[in-house]
Amino acid sequence: MKLGWLILAVAVSGASVALAGCRGEGSTTGCPSAEPAGPPVDEALMAFLSAARALHHEADVRQSANDTAGAIASLERLVALPAPTAVEVDEVIADARARLAELRLGRGDVDGADRDVLAGLQRVKGPTYFRGHLLEVEGLLEEARAGALADAGKSDEATRARAKAVDLLEEAVKVQERVIDRALAEGGKDGDR
Amino acid sequence: MSDPRDRPEDPLQPSPDAPATEDELAQSAKLREALDDPGRPNDDAELARAMSSAWSPRDLSAEAHRTLVDKALLHHDARRRRNRVIRASFGASAVLALAAAVLLYVRSDRQPPETVHGTAMAISRSTQALFQDPFAPSGGESARIDRIAMARAADLRDNQFAKWGVR
Numbered sequence: 301m302k303l304g305w306l307i308l309a310v311a312v313s314g315a316s317v318a319l320a321g322c323r324g325e326g327s328t329t330g331c332p333s334a335e336p337a338g339p340p341v342d343e344a345l346m347a348f349l350s351a352a353r354a355l356h357h358e359a360d361v362r363q364s365a366n367d368t369a370g371a372i373a374s375l376e377r378l379v380a381l382p383a384p385t386a387v388e389v390d391e392v393i394a395d396a397r398a399r400l401a402e403l404r405l406g407r408g409d410v411d412g413a414d415r416d417v418l419a420g421l422q423r424v425k426g427p428t429y430f431r432g433h434l435l436e437v438e439g440l441l442e443e444a445r446a447g448a449l450a451d452a453g454k455s456d457e458a459t460r461a462r463a464k465a466v467d468l469l470e471e472a473v474k475v476q477e478r479v480i481d482r483a484l485a486e487g488g489k490d491g492d493r
Numbered sequence: 494m495s496d497p498r499d500r501p502e503d504p505l506q507p508s509p510d511a512p513a514t515e516d517e518l519a520q521s522a523k524l525r526e527a528l529d530d531p532g533r534p535n536d537d538a539e540l541a542r543a544m545s546s547a548w549s550p551r552d553l554s555a556e557a558h559r560t561l562v563d564k565a566l567l568h569h570d571a572r573r574r575r576n577r578v579i580r581a582s583f584g585a586s587a588v589l590a591l592a593a594a595v596l597l598y599v600r601s602d603r604q605p606p607e608t609v610h611g612t613a614m615a616i617s618r619s620t621q622a623l624f625q626d627p628f629a630p631s632g633g634e635s636a637r638i639d640r641i642a643m644a645r646a647a648d649l650r651d652n653q654f655a656k657w658g659v660r
Contacts, residue, residue: 338616338617339617340615340616340652341614341615341616341645341648341649342652343649345617345649346642346645346646346649349638349641349642349645349646350642352638352642353638356634356635356638357635359635386617387618387619387620388617388618388619388620388641388645391619391620391621391641392620395634395637395638396634398634426619428619428621429621429624429627429628430621430628432627432628433628436628436630437630440630476627479621480627483622483625486622
């Protein structure tokens with residue numbers, strides 16, 4: 301009888317802790333539902349997405365006029381927008397961070413680009429194209445850093461940067477492969493919206 | 494049949510008429526004390542008391558009663574301590590389970606109303622499913638946000654219709 305109660309108590313504790321941990325990881329692996337439940341799509345989310353869309357297009361216009369600084373300013377406004385807590389917001393901001401990083405890299409601001417990539421990676425922890433893309437940009441960034449170091453005659457540091465670039469690009473490929481595998485397993489649901 | 498007293502004496506066996514040794518005197522003193530005081534542990538005294546009680550039972554003396562009660566309570570206290578430990582373990586497990594459940598509830602995402610007027614609401618979720626292929630190394634961000642905004646605009650429209658009950 302006592303043993304039964306003990307097993308029950310341990311089972312309840314274990315299940316509760318596992319569920320709490322599962323939700324806290326930011327990854328849905330091993331959780332009861334692969335699709336985390338979120339709030340209903342509402343006006344606040346839509347307003348953020350509309351503003352983000354406008355600012356991306358504004359950046360396009362400025363970029364096409366060779367105004368890289370203006371494009372960066374538009375995207376900086378985007379990542380600073382007030383936003384509701386939603387997965388879509390995280391993914392859109394992560395994508396904007398990747399674009400910002402590329403623009404900064406084009407201007408030689410490697411450290412600034414690095415900051416954007418790291419901030420973007422904080423937003424998307426699970427295996428998505430957004431994370432894969434950020435890792436890819438970070439890999440390109442390290443490649444550029446390696447080139448600059450080699451030009452400066454710092455061959456050891458350049459070698460390390462090259463190795464890091466390869467690691468990051470490999471990690472990006474792995475993330476993308478996981479996304480593709482999952483998409484194939486799920487049959488591409490929601491893809492026709 | 495011969496009388497044992499007629500047998501020659503065994504030099505290894507002590508004579509029954511020999512005076513008591515010091516050890517025998519000490520043991521007899523201990524037995525006497527144990528018979529006077531039931532609290533003193535002594536097997537011979539216990540046996541003597543049991544035989545005496547079997548032959549002519551009588552009420553326990555107050556002292557003997559107290560001794561027995563003290564012994565019994567000693568066992569009871571030990572068991573009570575063990576039970577307390579077991580109960581504390583169960584209590585701790587229950588508290589842990591409850592704390593985890595509360596943590597789960599507090600940290601869980603805002604739960605949407607699953608249905609309104611019997612219609613499922615579109616919920617916030619990853620936009621990953623909107624994209625079939627990995628992103629190009631450079632560019633394409635505006636096309637992606639276009640797609641995301643259009644998909645969620647359709648969701649919002651559906652949710653509005655669900656709230657109005659016109660779907």
